[in-house]
Amino acid sequence: MITFKNVFKEYGNGVMALSNINLTVPRGDFVFLVGSSGAGKSTLVKLLIREESVTRGNIYIHNQDITKLTKTQVPRLRRNISVVFQDFRLLAKRNVYENVVFPLEVQGHSRAYNKEHVEHALELVGLKDKAKSYPSELSGGEGQRVSIARAIVNHAPYLVCDEPTGNLDEHTAMEIMAALENINKAGTTIIMATHAINIVNTMQKRVITLKGGKIESDVERGSYYEMV
Structure with a gap:
């Protein structure tokens, strides 16, 4: 609360x-x-x-x-408390999976843990099939959904x-x-x-x-x- x-x-x-x-x-x-x-x-x-x-x-x-x-x-x-802003703030040189997994890597979780949670986050935002795409290859809506997946991947x-x-x-x-x-x-x-x-x-x-x-x-x- x-x-x-x-x-x-x-x-x-x-x-x-x-x-x-x-x-x-x-x-x-x-x-x-x-x-x-x-x-x-x-x-x-x-x-x-x-x-x-x-x-x-x-x-x-x-x-x-x-x-x-x-x-x-x-x-x-x-x-x-995770935050999603109007500008997506994605890392241009990282693909979708690498952008979403970044917060978990910072926290030091295992590779298996990261994979499970990233896949779940991408599934929630409907982008599981875009894991290997780069930000430049995404539409505006897809980019925002990636930023949302990154925000929720740690289950805040x-x-x-x-x-x-x-x-x-x-x-x-x-x-x-x-x-x-x-x-x-x-x-x-x-x-x-x-x-x-x-x-x-x-x-x-x-x-x-x-x-x-x-x-x-x-x-x-x-x-x-x-x-x-």
């Missing part, structure tokens, strides 16, 4: 990006963060992965206050997506959402920041709307049109 308690984030230039955020995300949820540019979506994501620190308040994951972590403890946090219980479909056409974006739906059904909690109205309306998941750094609404099964 993820819990934000009275969280404020003020940047050095005096901009209050988040103001008194209180929310709980149970394990297994699929949550959309929506709102206009500057509403606070990306800041909330950055706080969750400790790319930024809170000004005031607390964020708990599994009852651990991550706002109290030291810099040396943050890498361990990020083994439990939480997956945070920051505008993962922002550079994709609508058909390809829905393919990405189908992959994320499979991952969520397998037990991963997903928090996705997005501007994509059609995706939010189609998926009918929990929708948290941010406005001016505050939570304007939190609907269990909603659509973007109802919020804006």
Whole structure:
């Protein structure tokens, strides 16, 4: 479970990006963060992965206050929270398998362990037949699915997506959402920041709307049109 308690984030230039955020995300949820540019979506994501620190308040994951972590403890946090960005950040000189296996190699797992988990991750995103392809040989949607496979290969219980479909056409974006739906059904909690109205309306998941750094609404099964 993820819990934000009275969280404020003020940047050095005096901009209050988040103001008194209180929310709980149970394990297994699929949550959309929506709102206009500057509403606070990306800041909330950055706080969750400790790319930024809170000004005031607390964020708990599994009852651990991550706002109290030291810099040396943050890498361990990020083994439990994987992130997918709008830009795929694939390694151009590595094929799909080598891109996805990279986090496991860093952690020092055996070759057999790596093979099993990479194949499972690629299967979840529908790319098992692309293991030997290079990023330059992939479509935009396939590249994003590889980045998702890399994010979930270590079985982190939480997956945070920051505008993962922002550079994709609508058909390809829905393919990405189908992959994320499979991952969520397998037990991963997903928090996705997005501007994509059609995706939010189609998926009918929990929708948290941010406005001016505050939570304007939190609907269990909603659509973007109802919020804006």
